[in-house]
Amino acid sequence: MTSIRLWFIQTFLMMAFITSLILFIGLQIFIFLVPDSGLSTSMTFWFWLYSFVTIAAVGFYFSLRGSYVIKGRLGDILLFIATLRRGKFTERIMTDEKDEIGLISEELNQLSEYLQEQVYSLQRLAEEKTELSKTVKSVATMEERQRLARDLHDVVSQQLFALSMMSSASLRWFDQEPEKARKQLEQISEIAGKAQGEMRALLLHLRPVQLSGESLCEGIIKLIRELKQKTNLAFEASVDEIEHISQAAEEHIFRIVQEALSNILRHADATKVKLILSEEQQYIHLYIGDNGKGFDIHEERMASYGLKTMRERCEQIGGTYNIRSKADEGTYIEIRIPAMRREE
Structure with a gap:
């Protein structure tokens, strides 16, 4: 009408x-x-x-x-x-x-x-920003150490303290109240698993920001192999070599992958992860999805620091960032970044 x-x-x-x-x-x-x-x-x-x-x-x-x-x-x-x-x-x-x-x-x-x-100007600025960031690498390293120390203190140390208290209680109940001790041991096992996931996620952040001379494809494949050995996650990965990409874009994308996998280890309770990196029609496409418990992306308390960091990194190199999640159906992110022009 x-x-x-x-x-x-x-x-x-x-x-x-x-x-x-x-x-x-x-x-x-x-x-x-x-x-x-x-x-x-x-x-x-x-x-x-x-x-x-x-x-x-x-x-x-x-x-x-x-x-x-x-x-x-x-x-x-x-x-x-x-x-x-x-x-x-x-x-x-x-x-x-x-x-x-x-x-x-x-x-x-x-x-x-x-x-x-x-x-393209954003990409060039990101490139310049990367060069400038190398001059303050020591400061960034110190800040990262402080952040990891806070995470260890706020999460892992509390979980270890809880494990210590609960294990002591289980020993006291072992002979007199075995059923109560068994339930306590089940809780200890659950907390230990969460602490292990937190530690694995924190170890991802201990990797260097730079790819240390590796290409983006090689860095991501190496990261996936390490996670396969250290976790129970099953990966379905398709990672192509990207030809038209700046150094800044490589480092930003690699950090986005690290942050996404860290979030999956910490919060998703997932068993499968799908990761696709490709270059098509002058655009770089990145897809990361899991089959975890999902969450409501509209809740303010769920807007974690990691999600904001990934969005900011994507925008700094001129990309578009989309995230979808549904309870009990998993989460996925899609990123599209313009590739560098051939003459550049």
Whole structure:
């Protein structure tokens, strides 16, 4: 009811009605001024009805035809805008017309070029930022150590303290209340498993930020192999070599993978992880999903520091970041980053 085609039809039908009404009034005035003209009111009415139907039919046809063309062109513009919103800044809308819609299309093409240049500028800035960050590596290392110390104190040390207290209680109950001791041992086993997951996640952060001369593909494969040996996670991985990527983008993507796997170890209770890294149509695609317990991404308390860090890293290199999660069905993230141009 709100389409532009309906608006065209209503406009043309209104024009037909008004035109025929003016014609009818004019004939009535003519009959009044010239009584001997031989025209009667019934004749003018039928003439008005005939003219209205004719004009309305012609107007209806041309309104459909005109609205079809305009709606098609506006549909192309809407589709192009949706493409830009998804981060595909290399796309262009084709138009040969020089009217207002054509001018809008040209402006959108220029906007797309501008956004594409801004993405490349972000990548260059990220590259420069990476170079500058090397000069403050010692400070960053110290901050990372302090953060790990806080995590160890806040989580792992508390869990170890709980294990110590509960194990002491189990020893006292072992002979007198064996059933109570058994339940206590089950809780000890559960807490020990959580502590082990926390430690494995923290060990991921002890890896260097740089890839130490390895390519992104090699670094991710090495990381997956280590996790296969040290955890019970089953990996379904497809990692391609990325040709058109800056050093900054490599390091950011590698840290995003580390952060995502760390979150899975800490919170997801997952058994399977799917990881895909590929380069298609001038874009780098990263997908990481698990079959864990999931969470509500709209809850403020669930917006963890790790998720915010991944989003910020993605935005720093001009990428788009999407996360989906559902309770008992797992979580996945999708990242799309423009590849470096060949000349760069």
